[in-house]
Amino acid sequence: MKKLFFLLIINFLPAQQSWTLKQCLDYASANHPLVKQSGVNIQKNDRQISAAKGMLLPSVEAGINHNYSFGSTIDQTTNQRGSLNTQYDQVYAQANWELMNWRNYLNISLSKINKESSTFKMKKAQNDVKLNVIQMFFNYQNSKSWLDVLQTQISGIEDQIKRTEKEVEIGNRPKSDIYDIKANLGTLQEQWVSAKNSRDLSKINLLNALAITKDTLDFEMNEEYLPDLNFNDPDFVKSLLEKNPAYKAVITDVKAEEKNISIAKSAYLPTLNGSYNWSSFYSKTLGKSADAFSDQFKRNKSQQVGFSLNIPVFNKLQVKNNIEIAKLNVINSNYDKEIIINNLTQSINSIKAQFQNSEEKYTLLQANFENQKLSFQKSEEKYKEGLMDAYTFFVVRNNWLQANYNLISSKNEVMQQTELLKVFRSD
Secondary structure (H helix, E strand, O other): OHHHHHHHHHHHOOOOEEEOHHHHHHHHHHHOHHHHHHHHHHHHHHHHHHHHHHOOOOEEEEEEEEEEEOOEEEOOOOOOEEEOOEEEEEEEEEEEEEEEOHHHHHHHHHHHHHHHHHHHHHHHHHHHHHHHHHHHHHHHHHHHHHHHHHHHHHHHHHHHHHHHHHHHHOOOOOOHHHHHHHHHHHHHHHHHHHHHHHHHHHHHHHHHHOOOOOOOEEEOOOOOOOOOOOOOOOOHHHHHHHOOHHHHHHHHHHHHHHHHHHHHHHHHOOEEEEEEEEEEEEEEEOOOOOOOHHHHHHHOOEEEEEEEEEOOOOOOOHHHHHHHHHHHHHHHHHHHHHHHHHHHHHHHHHHHHHHHHHHHHHHHHHHHHHHHHHHHHHHHHHHHOOOOOHHHHHHHHHHHHHHHHHHHHHHHHHHHHHHHHHHHHOO
16 A cells, blocks of 8 residues: 555656757756846847937926015115015926937947847857857766766676676685675775766756756757868858857947947037027015916016027047047957957867867777677676686776767767857857
């Protein structure tokens, strides 16, 4: 009954979900905080474009003033001091409009460039996240494969100990074989503990790269190979470089700094402003009669329309210095572009070299694996026939398992470089 209850509990527990590399990349590129931050920056740039366009519109405000004045004053007509106890009410509306200011138009262009740059920076953030996930994913697969190899070795040695103990009992093997095998078993168990720790840490790092805080996932390989690439094409690196979002972002940053030079120069240009004001008021001396509010309001209405042309003449050398600073920022941005080009070129060439070398290594290891497998099969036959001691067989067996891991690791390296190239090839 207890066994049945246990089985029912197991059946109702949710199975651990297993993700492929593609699922990891899709999740990280949409949900990682760095990517979400970049999305917020794009929204901020949209608002900046709206704000820049809003500067072309007039500003309008309306208000009401209600004041009491107490004290004394001098009548200008009689030159006599009298009391000042009055009520004053005013209603007004006014509008101001910059009819011509080149800075406003240039700020619209700048804000559009900044939005374009933020879009590229979001794609760059997605690529950076993907590259990190790929590294962590294959580190986890390699550490997990090494742990599986050690587990296979340990299981094989444990079976070998049992068989050897039976052969010692019947006199076919010396007892020293058991001691040799157990000594090797202890060494492998120590390696297994270290490998288990390495696997657990690599999984933690992978979850961190995905920005997932709960360990509810496992990760499996999904073999996909990149189509043949013409690495000998002289434009191979250039083509990947020019479509890279980091390169596109720095190019737009240079454009933005160049636009800032024009904005700084616009301070030399005149500006034309227009204004309109409408108002009316009501006033009375406290304690005395006065015309009705409506009569005064109609009688005291006034309107004013004005235009002003402002021509900069001398501004303490501020504009000149701002222009020179903007020019230096352009020079600095061009150096940033050179740094990005150098770093991307190094990354692409490194991936290209590692891809070619890992592919060649994988081909060689395939042949070595088959040789190690044949050597193990022959040695196993000799060991069973008593023609080989336990330690020698242990060495041959471990060489074969090590060759098995080397082949898996090399294959993972080819796939890792393939996936890295896919990121650089994506627009």
